[in-house]
Amino acid sequence: MNLLLDTHILLWWLSDQSLLSSKIRKLISDADNMVFISAASIWEISIKKASGKLITPNDLENALMESDFQELPIHHSHANLAGKLPQHHTDPFDRMLIAQAEIEKLTLISHDRHFKQYAIKHFISA
Secondary structure (H helix, E strand, C coil): CEEEECHHHHHHHHHCHHHCCHHHHHHHHCCCCEEEEEHHHHHHHHHHHHCCCCCCCCCHHHHHHHCCCEEECCCHHHHHHHHHCCCCCCCHHHHHHHHHHHHHCCEEEECCHHHHHCCCCEEECC
């Protein structure tokens, strides 16, 4: 299975895995699954960290490499679809993740229940 982690799921994985259900931890750690991290999530983290709203490790890129996560760049098609999505969710970073999940056929893992309103594969972390 190909997974895309929402930003908060990534942060929980890196800092406090007890916040994730055992099912989600198993999905992320399963070597048969490819786990993708969107450039949008790294962008969101860096903006929130710079504004003082978020504390993250200074070695985030190292932590991502050590976790063997795959980088998912933002392409024109992702940006175009993100702008056209129904307005169920207004957060631009989440809209980008939804668009990427749809276009790349990824299963999005999140704690955000707004994602249920979109026609994408997803797991809601409980």
